[in-house]
Amino acid sequence: MEQSGTSTRLQAAVQGLASGVVSALRGGDHPHVVPAGDGAEAGDLALAAVRVLGADALLPGLVRPTPPDPAEVAVFRKAVEAYPPRPDAAPTVRWSHWGMTRALRRLDPSFLPGPSAEPDTGWLEGAGWQYLTHQLAVLAPLAVPGEECAVSALAARRPVDVARGFVRAVRRRDWRQAAGAGRWLTLLPGVPDTVGLEAGLDFVELMGGQDPLVVLQVQAARAARTGAPV
Incomplete structure (x- = not known):
């Protein structure tokens, strides 16, 4: 039951994050696309939601002239660093992580992920x-x-x-x-x-x-x- 509840909360977090991205793409007043969360559990859930959404979590900053909030980029970076693909990860997981690092390199020049070779x-x-x-x-x-x-x-x-x-x-x-x-x-x-x-x-x-x-x-x-x- 606890695992099911966690899955439900994660799905809700992903849906909420996606709604924030949509609002930002439409030019709405959504200054905080990436949720920071309150407390350790909420913070972990927010990072997991960013990882599920992948590079799209920062899409408004990539396609619109307005730069993203540095706090959003910081949370996105935490998600990238917290969820590296395992050696046996599926190709889509490896590519999704690569896409996140590509987006992060554009928006955070201090991010040095090491080799950036494509999968x-x-x-x-x-x-x-x-x-x-x-x-x-x-x-x-x-x-x-x-x-x-x-x-x-x-x-x-x-x-x-x-x-x-x-x-x-x-x-x-x-x-x-x-x-x-x-x-x-x-x-x-x-x-x-x-x-x-x-x-x-x-x-x-x-x-x-x-x-x-x-x-x-x-x-x-x-x-x-x-x-x-x-």
């Missing part, structure tokens, strides 16, 4: 379009305009497959996967016009908009498409 993409080479889309949706925080990496290069070679995965996710009502795939599609060259991406993202937000994690991905996609605050 490999071997697990995605030759992957079927369904699996590729699922993995890219998990790694949607890497889809930031002007921030290239091996994952984005691989996705750029398969825009039609990602588009197929986006349409499939919409049909299956998997709004989180659809939003993550749609975010990638906003950055990829060669996406078929028949996808109707802009209308598709509107539909995903309409149907899945009660989930802040879905809205975050849609707003990030719009920011990438317009190059302006959403």
Whole structure:
């Protein structure tokens, strides 16, 4: 029961953090996107929530001209340092951590994480379009305009497959996967016009908009498409 309660509190913390990021992306008055928490337990929960959200916890500071609060960056840095990937971590975990360190290096010049070599993409080479889309949706925080990496290069070679995965996710009502795939599609060259991406993202937000994690991905996609605050 205690583990279940902790999981519920973590989910609530992640949802709250995602809502804060959405508000900041929209230009709302959310000066503290990253929660600091009160007390040791709340602080640990806040760090875990940042780790779950990954680099998106500082997304407003990466795509908007207003720099983030130094306190937010400090909490984000604590999360990076507190949750390094284990040697047997899944590729998505290693890439998510790499994405967090990349964001932190941009916003905190004092952060020196050591070697910054990218993880490999071997697990995605030759992957079927369904699996590729699922993995890219998990790694949607890497889809930031002007921030290239091996994952984005691989996705750029398969825009039609990602588009197929986006349409499939919409049909299956998997709004989180659809939003993550749609975010990638906003950055990829060669996406078929028949996808109707802009209308598709509107539909995903309409149907899945009660989930802040879905809205975050849609707003990030719009920011990438317009190059302006959403």
